[in-house]
Amino acid sequence: MASPKRLQGLTAATITPMTPDGEINLSVIGQYVDYLVKEQGVKNVFVNGTTGEGLALSTQERKQLAEEWVTKGKNKLDHVIIHVGALSLPEAKELAKHAAAIGASGIAGIAPFFFKPTNKDTLVAFLREVASEAPGIPFYYYHIPPLTGVKIRVEELLDGIKEQIPTFQGVKFSDTDLLDFAQCVKNHKEQFVLLYGVDEHLLSALAMGASGAVGSTYNYLGKKNNLMLEAFAKKDLTLAQQYQFCTGEFLSFVFKLGFGVAQTKAVMTFTSGIPMGPPRLPLLSASVDFIEKAKAKMASLIL
Numbered sequence: 100m101a102s103p104k105r106l107q108g109l110t111a112a113t114i115t116p117m118t119p120d121g122e123i124n125l126s127v128i129g130q131y132v133d134y135l136v137k138e139q140g141v142k143n144v145f146v147n148g149t150t151g152e153g154l155a156l157s158t159q160e161r162k163q164l165a166e167e168w169v170t171k172g173k174n175k176l177d178h179v180i181i182h183v184g185a186l187s188l189p190e191a192k193e194l195a196k197h198a199a200a201i202g203a204s205g206i207a208g209i210a211p212f213f214f215k216p217t218n219k220d221t222l223v224a225f226l227r228e229v230a231s232e233a234p235g236i237p238f239y240y241y242h243i244p245p246l247t248g249v250k251i252r253v254e255e256l257l258d259g260i261k262e263q264i265p266t267f268q269g270v271k272f273s274d275t276d277l278l279d280f281a282q283c284v285k286n287h288k289e290q291f292v293l294l295y296g297v298d299e300h301l302l303s304a305l306a307m308g309a310s311g312a313v314g315s316t317y318n319y320l321g322k323k324n325n326l327m328l329e330a331f332a333k334k335d336l337t338l339a340q341q342y343q344f345c346t347g348e349f350l351s352f353v354f355k356l357g358f359g360v361a362q363t364k365a366v367m368t369f370t371s372g373i374p375m376g377p378p379r380l381p382l383l384s385a386s387v388d389f390i391e392k393a394k395a396k397m398a399s400l401i402l
């Protein structure tokens with residue numbers, strides 16, 4: 100799946116489908132790929148990340164999911180990025196090696212978040228060991244300080260990183276510090292891809308020069324977000340705002356009800372018709388009340 104094309108546009112952070120009794124459900128991934136491509140116009144995926152409950156899966160499950168996405172995505176998807184981050188360095192390295200061996204188009208990693216790196220050098224040292232297990236494919240840093248608690252600024256991290264990690268290719272930036280994001284764009288736009296990860300703020304990040312976006316909502320709001328990207332590319336800011344406001348209307352509504360990975364699974368199930376199943380503990384399934392309200396809100400969106 101090694102793809103010569105630079106990653107751009109939308110990337111769906113994939114959900115991990117599960118059976119009602121909580122096992123990973125590989126049997127619907129082929130259908131999932133077709134849905135993303137045909138119904139949402141999304142041809143890149145980010146597997147086993149936050150939305151995919153990657154850190155709640157066993158290493159074996161993560162490998163099986165990675166294989167299934169690469170296999171089913173063949174000749175259909177442009178990029179299959181596998182998130183290999185873990186708390187244990189050997190585990191992250193094993194997953195990185197595996198992703199490269201099965202033909203993934205790239206790997207990504209978060210900072211370990213139990214024992215945390217306290218400065219840039221230790222974070223780079225950790226990431227370098229992971230990336231070096233997959234020397235033939237791009238490595239992306241997954242910056243998500245609200246969940247990892249690792250707040251090392253990306254602007255600082257990127258300075259000189261290519262010398263330390265030759266496969267370094269970009270960042271998935273899931274934070275609202277647009278100053279940090281803008282500095283990354285200013286200093287590295289030619290060299291790295293800067294992918295924004297807070298879907299409800301994407302238009303602001305496009306204004307700062309984002310190369311693309313990775314997020315959970317592109318699973319079911321990919322089409323509208325693609326139209327926003329198109330409007331932005333044509334410099335039609337008014338139309339681009341309308342799309343951001345439209346998807347924001349939905350997200351603002353569900354945030355008030357309580358929204359996370361479990362609810363994302365429910366929304367994707369009713370939007371795509373593909374059963375995503377329950378989340379894994381400690382997450383709990385979305386309530387029937389949530390599903391009914393979210394469904395009605397989704398159906399009411401105009402545009």
Ligand SMILES: CC(=O)N[C@H](C=O)[C@@H](O)[C@H](O)[C@H](O)CO
Binds near residue numbers: 298350
């Ligand atoms: C914390 C989290 O899951 N962030 C996702 C990606 O990083 C986003 O795609 C959000 O799910 C999305 O922006 C909705 O808040």
Ligand SMILES: CC(=O)C(=O)O
Binds near residue numbers: 147150
């Ligand atoms: C949103 C995202 O990229 C993730 O779920 O990892």
